[in-house]
Amino acid sequence: MAGRTLENLRARYNTAAQDTPFGNNRGPGARMRGPGGRPGRGAQATGRPKDARGTIARVFSYLKRYKLRLVFVVICLLLNTGASMAGGYLLRPILNHIADFDISAAERVAYLLRMLIVLAAAYMTSVVAAFLQYRLMVEVSQGAVERIRRDLFAKLQKLPLKFFDGHSNGEIMSRFTNDVDNIGMMLDNSMVAMISGSVTLIGMLTMMLITNIWLTLITVVFIPLFMRLTMGIMSRSRRYFKAQQAALGAVNGYIEETVAGQKVVKVFGREEICETEFGRLNDDLRQKQIGALFFGGIMGPIMGNTAKVSYSLTAGIGGLLCLFGGFDVGGLAIFVNYASQFARPINELSQQVNTVLSALAGAERVFQIMDESPEEPDKPTAVAPVIRGDVALEDVSFGYEPGKTILKHISLYAHPGQKIAFVGSTGAGKTTVTNLLSRFYDIESGRITIDGIEIHNIKRDVLRQNIAMVLQDTHLFTGTILENIRYGRLDATDEEVIQAAKTASAHGFIMRLADGYNTRIDGDGANLSQGQRQLLNIARAALSKAPILILDEATSSVDTRTERMIERGMDHLMADRTTFVIAHRLSTVRNANAIMVLENGEIIERGDHDDLLAQKGRYYELYTGKRELS
Ligand SMILES: Nc1ncnc2c1ncn2[C@@H]1O[C@H](COP(=O)(O)OP(=O)(O)O)[C@@H](O)[C@H]1O
Ligand SMILES: [Mg+2]
Missing domain, CATH: 3.40.50.300 (P-loop containing nucleotide triphosphate hydrolases)
Known part of the structure; x- marks a missing residue:
């Protein structure tokens, strides 16, 4: 219940934050997840990687076997971005031709029809390339994720019980679910989005420069302003969102606790105190929620309106250039189009950075488990005897943690x-004695033998x-x-x-x-x-x-x-x-x-x-x- 509410809010927050001409995820390659996808992951940063470079290299080592397919992905990606950009640029000659009254109307219509076919071809190429790129990339990333999951699981089977003492089930489960899931998300979404974002950015800049240098300068000057604004609002809304999550957790936790302990609450007549306490938590949640939703909500309008200022400025100056500077109308039309979309890849890139960093932090945690030392391998001299069951412990001492002896000088035998x-x-240490027999833990001093063979010499x-x-x-x-x-x-x-x-x-x-x-x-x-x-x-x-x-x-x-x-x-x-x-x-x-009375080991x-x-x-x-x- 708590989880679902949180997911709803997260989804809500994210739609609000992304519903701007700049902060969206609609760039080529950065697809929206359908229903049942993973909503709002971007807002859920979980730590920073300690060794980003090493972790990236290690994640990529899982991609090695897909080299050929990755090459295809990059080709498709370039095709996709290139074709859609070319399509955009074609508007320039088209508009210029239509507006050219020196050419006969029939010729202009014929030209228009020819160009429509070219346009259709360009956009079809882009669509087909996007389709292939997505299909291949999902295959690659899910293949890699499958192998990571398999390696992690195989490792778990080899780890000594000591490892499980120090890690809760929930913690290990979250390596498999959240962390591995985020790695997959990074591979099939963020990585492509980052590459395509960069390609789009460079492509657009080139196109804009080709179209008109002066207008490009105006647009570029506005970029830092946009960035500051976006960052400012995003960081503030993230702060509120975090606070809201904490407050929500507190409220939910309190409800759960009170409902589960209803009997105790009633027995001790704590109802009113509970209500007061709940009221306090609830009010706190209200305040945090107002902040989070407000900043999430105003993001779109603010960004949209700021964008319009730059847009109008470009259009106005561009219009003057058309009238007096010999700039063509088609050029202006596509330029304004580029300018209105220009901030998008920048924002996309900056958004992906967070997702990637938190995925890398997760990957680091996964690899950390993979690097844990497994149970010591059997000695080469280890034997595989037929065991009769003659067990002896001679002066055995043991502690789970160094310096904390649990069993002291235990000696016993069983025929x-x-x-x-x-x-x-x-x-007292009863279970501990039996743990040692099956070598769930290895002893520090003394000897445990079965049929006269020390147990660490038995496979x-x-x-x-x-x-x-x-x-x-x-x-x-x-x-x-x-x-x-x-x-x-x-x-x-x-x-x-x-x-x-x-x-x-x-x-x-x-x-x-x-x-x-x-x-x-x-x-x-x-x-x-x-x-x-x-x-x-x-x-x-x-x-x-x-x-x-x-x-x-x-x-x-x-x-x-x-x-x-x-x-x-x-x-x-x-x-x-x-x-x-x-x-x-x-x-x-x-x-x-024989009965052994154990006390304090x-x-x-x-x-x-x-x-x-x-x-x-x-x-x-x-x-x-x-x-x-x-
Ligand atoms: N996995 C473990 N890691 C660290 N300490 C442990 C672990 N298991 C048991 N202990 C500690 O060892 C002592 C003996 O525990 P145990 O052998 O389970 O007692 P018994 O079975 O007699 O109730 C206790 O102090 C307990 O806290
Ligand atoms: Mg016990």
Whole structure:
């Protein structure tokens, strides 16, 4: 809702700002986007590139493969601009001929008809060239954008989890949407507009000089004035527009917050305070909006009228030149025509600069991700053993950020088929231990071995194939339930998938769904309950034949009855695997071979259930309810 309002305003602001004889986008090559296009991008500058030249070079490297087509684009562009300019110039002899009373009327009509055909040919050439140029350029730019998107996505797949810790999903998404989109926009629109703007400018200037030097001087003298005026109004309206966007964001944010928190507002009787606060924000928005819309709106009239002054001056002096200076009427007609359009390419160029700069800034952000260092490649000596599941940690210390140790001197071992449990408060480091096993992060000191081999000597994908995980935050992909479970092992048969679902106690609820195993899951399983999603994740792990299993609060979102059911299935699942289980409910970990009580990254107690109760330490307190897990 907020987004749409913003887009509307943006579109509105932009139409207002561009609806002038100077500030429009109607030059050859600079096409307006149709409905559903990208309105108002120009006003939406997002930063400045740090290394514009390098970034341009890198964007252009994506165009290399389209060299031939680009040559054609430039040819078409020159043809387009040249033909349309020639067409304009032809008016001169035509008008002069018509106004020449020494020639017979019949001859003049014949000439006119001949010239009309030439004119038609010129404009047809221009149209066809524009058509080809646009078609080719869109092909080129979208091809480049596709490759950029592909490279970016491929890179994301190779980045270590550390990268994702430091970048929110929204941020990464906006690289793919806004930034890549802006690059495309720059390639297929701004670039062409800039080239054609420059060509038009040079062409027009030449034509004007050829037509009349003195009149050209008058026009050129006016240009700086126009530029100052345009820039002044544009920068002011941009300032107001920015302020308006901020104010709009504040209003929308406040509405959203109040609506979402309506219960709390009512409970604490904050209605009136909310209204006052909203009134303040609303008033601020009104003021900013008046400024933005006003300056957006007066731009057109001011520019139009200033242009008319120069236009009239040129026409007046040109008229005098015709009468007394031997200047021809046809020359005057086309000159006035040029003069009235002259500021357009200049404005177009200055407008594109903003778009290009912000697109380059986006491109820089995209390339920055592409340049992130990927997960370290496997050592050449890395092996791919058949893993039984004998896991040992020896004096392992680790921190996510340098200088901030999370795990301190952790040592433990698990023989194949054993079940090791971790208990401890939130933030104690339980999940971190399991992250290290699958090398989501690499340790700083100590050793982690599987079957006696240090894990960084095992090929990473082999290591990960041998570890199945059920995490607290479940994740499902778009597709059917069957496909989602099969994610655990791609070559599993349907029967095996169903068996796995039965093991995870998921079969019952799946069968109650309308399409059973063929039910489609959309948007990360929004159509399922959190508990059901977790059951599917467990089924996925059950399907995998990995000898090592990690259950990180896997049953925290299901009710106690379901949990007991799953546990029965899980006993089955865990029977011949080395299992690391993290659970909030202590009943789940009772039968573990060893229970580690973690606190602040250290193992403060260890032993089986009976040992730990006998120790009468932290576990005892937790178990007997003298202390709560926080
Ligand atoms: N990706 C991460 N980056 C930085 N710090 C993290 C990250 N994940 C966890 N931590 C920190 O490490 C500590 C242990 O977290 P974690 O292992 O998730 O605890 P637990 O699973 O026992 O609740 C916490 O202080 C947490 O803030
Ligand atoms: Mg955790």
